[in-house]
Amino acid sequence: MLTPGTAFAGRTFDAILFDMDGTLISSIAAVDRSWSRWAGEHGFDAMTFRISHGTPARTLIERLLPADAVDAALARITEIEVSDVDGVLLLPGAAELLDLLPAAGVAIVTSCTRDLAHARITATGLAVPDVVVTADDVQNGKPDPEPFALGAARLGLDPSRCLVVEDAPAGLASGRAAGCATLAVSGTHTLETLDADAHASSVASFTVRVADDGTLTILDV
Template sequence: MSTRHIITVDAVLFDMDGTLIDSTPGVMTAWGIFAKDYGFDADTVAHASHGRRLHDTLREFCKIEDEAKLLAEVTRFEEEVLNAGPVALPGAIELIRQIQYGNPSQEAQRHSWVIATSATNVYTPPALRVCGVPIPLAGLVTSDDVTRGKPHPDPYLAAAKRCGAESEKCLVVEDAPSGLNAGRAAGSKTLAVCTSHTRQEILNASTPDYIVKDLTKVSVNWIDGKLHLTIDESE
């Protein structure tokens, strides 16, 4: 069976943490601090919460009901992550460069990709800047922009709308089962990257259409105003 696939889509909808950038050291530091403050096991909660909105996770595991305190704790958590210095993951910047600058039409470039993240609109822009990842011309979809976060489809439905595309004609790129399930629920094709979970962990909890080691296994060409992605699933 061939491990190389070529697909055509109108837009690519990226997750951020764990897909485009590696914020793991900061996330684990933050969970360690919050575990001491609220009395839970940091590793267990970090694994269970990956890909979900921090707002939802802190409400569940820290038992925070007061909205003002919850928002303040989200900010405190994200500041710890930024202080640790996230970095771009392999292949991420090059793939975005191919998408954003591979077509002479500015209109096509503007609607070709977007980021849909479970992080807030306070954390997301500086995290991208620190990592050297450009902000999409179509904008960002953050946890502040949707009522329901991943694994619900809302973030990716909103992301497709930002691109002026039908979600069924988009590719969702994700590292977490919750995000892959959100993409599938939105009707999109899904591509899993094994940058935060093992291949088996991903397949145990989701059903991606494609799965790769990281984004060095993906490349893009523009043909007649459409994105043609080559996906190499070899390990």
């Protein structure tokens, strides 16, 4: 596995597109707690129920329930998750890294709904970039390329000039399919299970140099 500084040596980017949960903030406990509650309400064994982190809620529910039950079930998990932000924390290095980046060079691209993203960002106090793409903004969630392609488009950038930072296979697949470079961090999955151009233990383990023209160089700490 290559470190960011090695993998992207001699290369610059115009923007970094960050996943949110598991990358900038930690919500694993709240997510697992919420989905266990939802599972119990829908007839699954809440003690053994597990989800694939980083996959949109609708996609998960569509795998589990009949089509005519999906919308109501989605509304219910959204209600549960928005009301439960206990233990949602900002990950080390996240605030500092976002503070380094110019407004035109950063976006958050999350599988959360708009309301849930707002609730979790508010709970951590993370500064909100001008561009935030949520599940409500796309027809097809991760691993489809649409989320990261939209993030780049809203910044007015070519995806090939963007770096995706993600902690989940679905998100990395989405970024790669959109034409972005990919950097995996350890959050909800181990680095060994993540296919990316570069790997880092967290967003605290690399930094960014911003040139006068706004281009970004990725460096190891």
